[in-house]
Amino acid sequence: MPKLIDKVEILYEHPEWFKLLFAELERRGIDYTTRRADRLCYDPEAGVFPALTINRMSPSSWKRGHGHGIFAVRDYLAHLEENQIPVINGSHAWGVEISKARQLDLFRRAGVAYPKARVINHPALALEAARGLRFPVVIKPNIGGSGAGIVRFDSLEELATAQLDLGYDQVALIQEFVPARGGVITRVEVLNGRFLYAIRIYTDFTDFNLCPADICRTEDAFCPAEAPKKGLRVERADPPAEAIAGVLKLAEFAKLDIGGIEYMIDDRSGEIVYYDINALSNFVANAPEVLGFDPTARFADYIEQRIGVPVA
Numbered sequence: 001m002p003k004l005i006d007k008v009e010i011l012y013e014h015p016e017w018f019k020l021l022f023a024e025l026e027r028r029g030i031d032y033t034t035r036r037a038d039r040l041c042y043d044p045e046a047g048v049f050p051a052l053t054i055n056r057m058s059p060s061s062w063k064r065g066h067g068h069g070i071f072a073v074r075d076y077l078a079h080l081e082e083n084q085i086p087v088i089n090g091s092h093a094w095g096v097e098i099s100k101a102r103q104l105d106l107f108r109r110a111g112v113a114y115p116k117a118r119v120i121n122h123p124a125l126a127l128e129a130a131r132g133l134r135f136p137v138v139i140k141p142n143i144g145g146s147g148a149g150i151v152r153f154d155s156l157e158e159l160a161t162a163q164l165d166l167g168y169d170q171v172a173l174i175q176e177f178v179p180a181r182g183g184v185i186t187r188v189e190v191l192n193g194r195f196l197y198a199i200r201i202y203t204d205f206t207d208f209n210l211c212p213a214d215i216c217r218t219e220d221a222f223c224p225a226e227a228p229k230k231g232l233r234v235e236r237a238d239p240p241a242e243a244i245a246g247v248l249k250l251a252e253f254a255k256l257d258i259g260g261i262e263y264m265i266d267d268r269s270g271e272i273v274y275y276d277i278n279a280l281s282n283f284v285a286n287a288p289e290v291l292g293f294d295p296t297a298r299f300a301d302y303i304e305q306r307i308g309v310p311v312a
Contacts, residue, residue, distance in 0.1 A: 008032040008307060009050035011076070013061045013069055017282050021056075024300045030307075037073050038066035044079055052307050053080055055089040058280050059098050059143050062168040070098055070143065070168070086306060089279045092255040097279035098143045100173050106253045106277065112246045113266075113273045117175035123164035129174040130159055136177040141167025152177055178273050180264035186237050187262045188247045189281055189295065192302050195244050196258075197291050199284050200237035234284060236291055243272050250277060258299060 008025070010032055012018055025032050033050065037057040057073045077091040089097075096102050107114035117140075118129035130137055135156065141149040149167045153159040166172040183203055189196040239247075247261045254277050262276040283295045 007050050008303060009035055009053045010056060011035050011037050011053055011073065012056040013037040013058050013066050014064070017058075018056055020283075020296045021299065024296050025303070028300060028304070030300070030303065030309075037061070037069040040069060040072045040076060042076060042079070047083075049080065049083060049085045051086075052303070053077075053085060053087045054303065055087060055094060056280060057094065062143060067143075067168050074098070088257045088303070088306065089259065090255065090257075093257070093259065093279040096254040096256075096277055097259075099171075100140055100142045100144065100276075101171060103277050104173070106250055107274055110246065110249045110253055112250065113271050115176045115178050115273060115275055117173040119171065119173055121166070121171045123166060126162075126164055126174055127156065127160055130156060133174065134176050138173075138175050138177050139164060139166070140173040140175050141165075141169075142171035142173070143168045178264060178275070179267040181267040181270070182265075185262055185264045186239060186243070187260045188239060188244065189258075189260045189283070190247060190251045190256060191258050191295075191298060192305075193248065193252065195248070196295060196298060197284075197293075198237040198239050198244075199290065200235050202233045234290065246272065246274060250274065254279070258302070 008030060010018065010021070012034065013036065022032075022034075038061060055073070055077060057069060059070065061067055061069055074091060074094055077087055077094055080087050081090055096106065101119045104114065104117055104119070116133060118133070119142075120126060120129050126139070130153075136152050136154045137159070139149075139151045139153070144150070144167070149165065151162075151164075153162065164172075185201050185203065186198055187201065188198040243263060246263070250261050251259060256277070256279055258279075258281060260278040260281045261274065262278070263272055263274045265271070266273045284290050287296070288294050
């Protein structure tokens with residue numbers, strides 16, 4: 001029988017992203033501890049566990065020199081689950097987060113539209129994989145984060161002369177590029193199987209490194225705070241019921257307790273096309289101003305629910 005310590009454990013990698021969450025938990029008097037995913041050490045035989053673990057690891061950690069945490073987190077979450085420790089965004093959700101290839105299967109199972117793609121694990125396979133796809137195409141690393149490593153090619157000839165980097169695990173998608181109607185992508189956040197909010201992001205697609213929170217800038221990503229110089233702006237969205245239904249089905253299949261799923265409207269057909277599932281959500285910058293409420297408080301409500309704090 002595992003021994004539980006009366007604390008919430010937050011597993012994370014980026015030192016800045018979760019200050020708002022930490023502050024909200026402290027305000028509520030929730031006892032928590034933190035564990036750095038990039039400095040992970042645990043004894044499988046210790047038998048002492050937190051009452052609840054919250055997985056806030058980032059797939060883009062490899063862009064910050066912390067990629068060594070990606071697969072260690074996978075194994076640590078499985079270890080917790082083997083011992084029946086509750087986890088928010090557990091090993092299944094994390095496995096979906098770090099595999100664009102697995103996401104293709106979820107899109108197919110859910111019966112939603114998604115860009116046609118092939119999976120490769122060597123640059124020499126790119127040309128063969130791209131034949132029969134509609135150009136432009138993008139090379140999308142299997143382990144991404146904020147659009148890291150995505151490159152567009154407008155022709156087979158252009159692809160043939162490229163020096164390709166398939167990303168951290170050397171697996172990538174060759175995927176058809178979908179022209180988004182109005183240059184708009186929509187990100188829908190879900191919490192506990194329910195719609196939380198949605199934002200509409202306007203971009204000219206000259207850069208794929210998007211992150212909807214101003215705190216998550218990296219050397220190769222940009223965010224809504226940089227909109228004036230990047231041609232990017234963000235606003236609250238009210239997706240149609242059909243789009244939300246697709247999101248919730250995908251969240252269920254991915255076993256997301258909290259996360260964001262992105263879609264666009266294919267300008268050629270008017271079809272809703274889903275293309276990314278994110279288990280890590282950094283809530284939109286200036287959320288109360290953009291959304292009219294604080295999603296971090298809603299997340300803290302859910303954490304309280306999971307640890308059995310009575311709802312006021």
